[in-house]
Amino acid sequence: MKALLLISGGFDSPVAGYLMQQKGVEVIAIHFSYEPFTDNNPEIKSIQAAEKLGFKKFITVNIGKEIQEISTKCNHRFYFILTKRLMLKKSEEIAKKENCDFLITGENLGQVSSQTLSNLQSITDAVKMQVLRPLLTYDKEEILKIARQIDTYEISKGPEVCDCLGPKYPITKSNLEEIRAEELKLLNN
Secondary structure: OEEEEEOOOOOHHHHHHHHHHOOOOEEEEEEEEOOOOOOOHHHHHHHHHHHHHOOOEEEEEEOHHHHHHHHHHOOHHHHHHHHHHHHHHHHHHHHHHOOOOEEEOOOOOOOOHHHOHHHHHHHHOOOOOOEEOOOOOOOHHHHHHHHHHOOOHHHHOOOOOOOOOOOOOOOOOOOHHHHHHHHHHHHOO
16 A cells, blocks of 8 residues: 655654554655745755655645735635645645555644644545544654654754744634635635
């Protein structure tokens, strides 16, 4: 089995990929760059973690233009859900080309605003491909313990930049119809 891991440069996604490797899954990593809104440090961290864990391939996709469009055209409270839906859609396209069986994310329930049950459902709805979340029920301490064991902790340390354009008060309980309506604003230029 083969899967595409969405890797961010943080602690969670390398651990998620590692856990799936332990189940015999061949992992390809994809990183979404927010440049020019961030530097390339998250990409460098992601590459180092992917190399450390022996992922078969590493792909970078720049979505700076798209995240800017989301932040200016859509209700800002939906930013994190909309950007994650964007990443899943792009990942699904690449996963199909790479003959992957499913997608993997490092999301876990309730850790940040986009990772509530209703928001995860709204995010997952963006794709038809199965999305596995091996860390769904892990708490942060469990994840950090594994990161130390697999030697990705030091690589992943440092500030997270995924919220550089995000709202101060993101929505924590989304409605799928509202999310789809927000996405339509991106189609109407």
